[in-house]
Amino acid sequence: MDLASVIILTIAFVLDLIFGDPRSLPHLIVGYGNLISFGEKRLNKGKNKLIKGALLTIILVSLSFAVPYYFLGLLHSFNAIITSVISIILLFYCLANKTLVKEGIAVFNALEKDGLEAGRKRLSWIVGRDTSELSAQQIRTATLETMSENLSDGVIAPLFYFAVFGVPGAMAYKMINTFDSMIGYKNERYEKFGKFAARLDDVANYIPARLTALFMLIVTFRLGGLFTVFSEGKKHSSPNAGYPEAALAYILNVRFGGPNFYGGKLVDKPYIGHNDRNIQHQEIFKVGNVNYATSWLFILSIVSIYTLIAL
Numbered sequence: 001m002d003l004a005s006v007i008i009l010t011i012a013f014v015l016d017l018i019f020g021d022p023r024s025l026p027h028l029i030v031g032y033g034n035l036i037s038f039g040e041k042r043l044n045k046g047k048n049k050l051i052k053g054a055l056l057t058i059i060l061v062s063l064s065f066a067v068p069y070y071f072l073g074l075l076h077s078f079n080a081i082i083t084s085v086i087s088i089i090l091l092f093y094c095l096a097n098k099t100l101v102k103e104g105i106a107v108f109n110a111l112e113k114d115g116l117e118a119g120r121k122r123l124s125w126i127v128g129r130d131t132s133e134l135s136a137q138q139i140r141t142a143t144l145e146t147m148s149e150n151l152s153d154g155v156i157a158p159l160f161y162f163a164v165f166g167v168p169g170a171m172a173y174k175m176i177n178t179f180d181s182m183i184g185y186k187n188e189r190y191e192k193f194g195k196f197a198a199r200l201d202d203v204a205n206y207i208p209a210r211l212t213a214l215f216m217l218i219v220t221f222r223l224g225g226l227f228t229v230f231s232e233g234k235k236h237s238s239p240n241a242g243y244p245e246a247a248l249a250y251i252l253n254v255r256f257g258g259p260n261f262y263g264g265k266l267v268d269k270p271y272i273g274h275n276d277r278n279i280q281h282q283e284i285f286k287v288g289n290v291n292y293a294t295s296w297l298f299i300l301s302i303v304s305i306y307t308l309i310a311l
Helices: 003-019 028-043 049-076 080-094 097-114 116-123 136-183 195-204 206-219 223-233 242-252 283-310
Strands: 256-262 265-272
Touching: 003 080, 003 097, 003 136, 003 283, 028 049, 028 080, 028 136, 049 080, 049 136, 049 195, 080 136, 097 116, 097 136, 097 283, 116 136, 136 195, 136 206, 136 242, 136 256, 136 283, 195 206, 206 223, 206 242, 206 283, 223 242, 242 256, 242 265, 242 283
Parallel strands: none
Antiparallel strands: 256 265
């Protein structure tokens, strides 16, 4: 990582904080999703679904790294400034912090101002579970669980892979994460075809998820709960999602998890945290601040490490 990378990282992150996802413009992740959908519809049938799904995953993830790697390398030999501008844009598309916080606040506001049905409907935009029978408390809980998990997936992980592998690393990670969100399900359609993609996502998020939990505790001055958070995080069925969820549950002194319906099937998720209290409307703003503070501290840590290495 060099000074140019630090500048790219900082500008891309600030642009995300200002603009969020530009819905009026073509989006990188939408393009990834279209590629995955195209391949899945043609390969997810007949025999050897596990092998076909693995091959599709390997090919698209490899391309998502190789194409920007060689393109940016070639472009840099002609014009370093244009290369940096394009790198900023690509990394900007890999980040989703403002949109994550904005959507979380939107769910809480819909529930508070327009009632239960509005809250359920707005929540259904950002979660995979069935929201039609959720109570107000369950809506708030689901929103906060999603915000903590996606702080890792949508912010810390792409920043981590940018710091290690540059823009190609961040883009390859986003392809892996998009695969998991589209086909990484244990149902009849994706059980075999999406198994490799789901396991690859588990591997890719192993370090970022735990870093996210750690940094969440640091920015809230709650490092004393590190052992508790890492013990609670192990309860989750996902090898990674439980850690940022456990960190937020500890910070807010609430309880997450419990039974929920996914695709019409009841999933009895373990509880994370112990205090089954009502979550208040204003707490969504505290969670938003935790997300922003965690992201900023992670950025500063990357820059600090680069500075120490450079010295």
